[in-house]
Amino acid sequence: VLARVGVALRPVLPGDHRELRSIELSEHNLTRWRFAGEVPSPEEYRRLLWSGVLEQRVVTRSSSPSPIGLVNAHRADLRSGTAWLGVVERQDLHGQGLGMAGLAMFVDWLFDQWPLRHLHAEVHEDNLGQFESVLDGFANVAGRLRARFRDEGAGRDAVLVTIARDMWLSTARMRIRTTLHRDAGGAPISFGEVCDIAARSGAVVSNPTPDTELADIGLDSLAVILVLDELEQRVGAPLPAGEEMRVRTLGDLVTLARASHG
Amino acid sequence: MDLVEINRDAGDVIVRPLDDADVHFAYQLAAELEAEWPRIYSYGPLASHTFGEMLWRDVLAIFAVRAGGSPVGVTGLYDVDYRHGVGWVEVVLAGSGSHGADLRLSVAEHVTGLAFGRFGLRKVFCWHAGCQEPPLGSLGIEEARLENCVLHDGWYWDRVVTSVTSPAARHDRIA
Numbered sequence: 001v002l003a004r005v006g007v008a009l010r011p012v013l014p015g016d017h018r019e020l021r022s023i024e025l026s027e028h029n030l031t032r033w034r035f036a037g038e039v040p041s042p043e044e045y046r047r048l049l050w051s052g053v054l055e056q057r058v059v060t061r062s063s064s065p066s067p068i069g070l071v072n073a074h075r076a077d078l079r080s081g082t083a084w085l086g087v088v089e090r091q092d093l094h095g096q097g098l099g100m101a102g103l104a105m106f107v108d109w110l111f112d113q114w115p116l117r118h119l120h121a122e123v124h125e126d127n128l129g130q131f132e133s134v135l136d137g138f139a140n141v142a143g144r145l146r147a148r149f150r151d152e153g154a155g156r157d158a159v160l161v162t163i164a165r166d167m168w169l170s171t172a173r174m175r176i177r178t179t180l181h182r183d184a185g186g187a188p189i190s191f192g193e194v195c196d197i198a199a200r201s202g203a204v205v206s207n208p209t210p211d212t213e214l215a216d217i218g219l220d221s222l223a224v225i226l227v228l229d230e231l232e233q234r235v236g237a238p239l240p241a242g243e244e245m246r247v248r249t250l251g252d253l254v255t256l257a258r259a260s261h262g
Numbered sequence: 263m264d265l266v267e268i269n270r271d272a273g274d275v276i277v278r279p280l281d282d283a284d285v286h287f288a289y290q291l292a293a294e295l296e297a298e299w300p301r302i303y304s305y306g307p308l309a310s311h312t313f314g315e316m317l318w319r320d321v322l323a324i325f326a327v328r329a330g331g332s333p334v335g336v337t338g339l340y341d342v343d344y345r346h347g348v349g350w351v352e353v354v355l356a357g358s359g360s361h362g363a364d365l366r367l368s369v370a371e372h373v374t375g376l377a378f379g380r381f382g383l384r385k386v387f388c389w390h391a392g393c394q395e396p397p398l399g400s401l402g403i404e405e406a407r408l409e410n411c412v413l414h415d416g417w418y419w420d421r422v423v424t425s426v427t428s429p430a431a432r433h434d435r436i437a
Contacts, residue, residue: 080297142409
């Protein structure tokens with residue numbers, strides 16, 4: 001469900017600890033991420049990885065399950081509906097936006113799954129530009145902890161950023177999905193993807209062809225609406241208005257989605 | 263025993279390391295204040311059998327505050343980041359400020375002085391909810407305000423961060 005073109009999120013598995021520790025302890029991340037320069041033992045790292053965490057996911061490329069980063073929600077106050085976000089990515093991938101894309105997907109997931117009203121992040125001021133490139137317009141700066149960090153003898157600020165649920169759901173979600181899709185190369189939706197989406201909505205798809213009638217594979221009108229909704233999310237843009245009534249076959253779904261993708 | 267006496271108009275105030283005998287009072291304090299003790303509140307619902315562990319979690323130093331012979335609060339230093347020379351302080355007093363600004367300021371001066379003088383930090387931060395008096399009183403400078411983020415008594419209040427910079431760091435380019 002969390003997969004988008006180029007980047008995917010998956011649960012943390014026991015075999016990930018070594019690679020994630022290596023990512024967190026790389027030179028750039030060591031002082032700017034949670035350990036602030038300290039080097040925990042592998043055993044201690046395993047314990048700390050889940051300390052205070054509400055949810056977390058490994059960020060991977062869609063094409064490989066190897067970790068390229070980690071996103072988490074921690075210090076959750078579920079009574080008040082708040083939590084803090086964390087994101088770290090492989091040092092050699094900095095600047096490519098993969099970690100930020102993973103974070104945006106994760107925010108989407110959190111607002112879907114948890115009764116959270118606000119997500120906060122403490123961002124090193126040198127990383128703020130990278131953060132803004134994805135979240136510009138719906139992440140508000142709540143203030144700066146002046147000289148929170150000490151880098152190379154100079155004070156650097158921590159910028160406190162807030163993402164509000166209402167704004168995310170009303171405007172940001174579709175824009176983020178569009179951005180993620182475009183930035184990832186905007187590959188047109190394939191017939192196979194459409195079949196997968198149909199199957200997730202209850203279709204019994206065996207030996208499908210573009211001429212396969214939706215009614216013949218168990219998709220009633222409600223299920224078709226669900227399929228169209230997921231197609232909109234996949235292409236990151238609204239489907240052409242009024243066209244849904246003409247959809248009869250799997251091939252029609254592909255045509256509709258590609259027309260929307262433009 | 264590290265005993266610190268602070269003589270102020272509010273009466274003799276003693277700040278001493280918190281021990282097992284103070285835990286029951288601290289538990290009652292946490293139950294009374296809820297969101298006004300941000301660190302404890304952030305750990306989730308109170309449970310008496312785990313409260314002792316909560317009280318010392320993430321803490322570098324924690325003290326009981328007594329005034330006029332009675333326990334009135336807790337103060338301490340936690341989430342210390344030596345690499346960057348910063349930490350967080352808490353000044354938690356019973357009665358939602360009924361002891362007055364003078365006592366609050368005395369305790370805040372004590373704990374910030376400890377952070378700078380004994381532990382060598384250059385800056386400390388403090389969280390508080392918008393419904394309460396700033397724990398650091400006139401010492402603290404507001405740095406950030408997370409709007410409508412704390413549910414307390416049926417209302418959403420702001421969560422505010424104030425800070426105090428050490429006298430030495432004020433003259434340093436890091437500050």
